Amino acid sequence: MRGAVFRARDVLGDGLLTRDQLRSSAWRRLFRGIYADAELADSFGLRIRGARLLAPATAAFSGRTAAFMHGCTGLAGFGTPVELSLPAGVQFGPVEGLRIRRVRLPDADVVRIGTFRVTTGLRTALDIARGDPLPVAVAALDVMLAAAVVGWGELRAAGAALRGGRGARRGRQATELADPRAESPPESRLRVLLTLVGLEPVPQHTVRDATGAFVARVDLAFPAHRVAVEYDGLWHSEDGQFASDRRRLNRLHAAGWIVLHVTAADLYDPEALVARLRALLAARERGELGL
Numbered sequence: 001m002r003g004a005v006f007r008a009r010d011v012l013g014d015g016l017l018t019r020d021q022l023r024s025s026a027w028r029r030l031f032r033g034i035y036a037d038a039e040l041a042d043s044f045g046l047r048i049r050g051a052r053l054l055a056p057a058t059a060a061f062s063g064r065t066a067a068f069m070h071g072c073t074g075l076a077g078f079g080t081p082v083e084l085s086l087p088a089g090v091q092f093g094p095v096e097g098l099r100i101r102r103v104r105l106p107d108a109d110v111v112r113i114g115t116f117r118v119t120t121g122l123r124t125a126l127d128i129a130r131g132d133p134l135p136v137a138v139a140a141l142d143v144m145l146a147a148a149v150v151g152w153g154e155l156r157a158a159g160a161a162l163r164g165g166r167g168a169r170r171g172r173q174a175t176e177l178a179d180p181r182a183e184s185p186p187e188s189r190l191r192v193l194l195t196l197v198g199l200e201p202v203p204q205h206t207v208r209d210a211t212g213a214f215v216a217r218v219d220l221a222f223p224a225h226r227v228a229v230e231y232d233g234l235w236h237s238e239d240g241q242f243a244s245d246r247r248r249l250n251r252l253h254a255a256g257w258i259v260l261h262v263t264a265a266d267l268y269d270p271e272a273l274v275a276r277l278r279a280l281l282a283a284r285e286r287g288e289l290g291l
Contacts, residue, residue: 005036005049031097044077051082052116056092059084060110060117066124069113070149075140121149122158129174130167137174139188145180152180179203187219187231197274209255216248225284226257258289
């Protein structure tokens with residue numbers, strides 16, 4: 001039983017454990033009737049293993065769980081429900097810790113990863129696009145595109161073809177906004193915020209000086225105005241990062257660029273952030289700030 005994930009009814013039926021032994025601290029309960037060796041780390045991957053023992057044979061892991069299984073492990077984690085899709089008419093659930101959807105699930109939309117049935121990369125991306133709030137969905141799609149779980153062209157084509165059904169309009173918009181050049185979910189959400197108000201920055205723009213020499217690559221850019229928008233995450237506070245950031249900022253200023261720094265707090269006040277950026281772009285158009 002070391003390292004095992006198992007159904008209670010199986011080990012009780014085979015006489016491997018008694019009910020009293022099953023209640024001991026040696027075993028961790030994952031779901032109703034599903035247990036694991038308590039020495040195994042309680043991870044999202046472990047919960048997927050447990051869910052497979054509980055789910056009907058026709059179920060497929062979907063949504064962010066499928067994205068995790070396709071290699072985008074940052075899109076799901078501890079505390080995230082394990083997502084399963086079931087064909088209509090299959091009776092199962094509800095189960096605490098599982099998010100169960102009954103949907104049309106053709107064989108072409110399902111692949112096997114090892115012994116697990118999982119929605120394809122494209123179906124997974126479309127489900128996320130239709131089901132998640134727009135900025136959150138786009139951030140997830142950006143991650144999947146960057147990891148080549150789904151192709152940019154096929155995603156846009158499939159998204160444009162969405163008609164009817166829950167979340168179709170949001171899905172079309174999310175697939176249109178997705179971009180594999182993004183390097184972090186906050187950067188993706190910031191790009192969506194700006195795009196939705198009519199400001200369309202270029203992601204991961206390379207800045208060069210008058211001689212063509214490389215200066216920096218910026219998160220988001222308005223090249224005609226020489227304005228960069230940079231998201232400052234926690235990594236900017238790491239040892240030595242401040243001095244590196246200052247040297248980089250000085251190079252951008254020397255090349256005639258202005259940088260607007262954005263933090264997580266700014267995303268909670270989007271109107272103020274957009275007003276600051278519009279004012280900065282307008283000033284550059286007037287020839288101010290060194291343009």
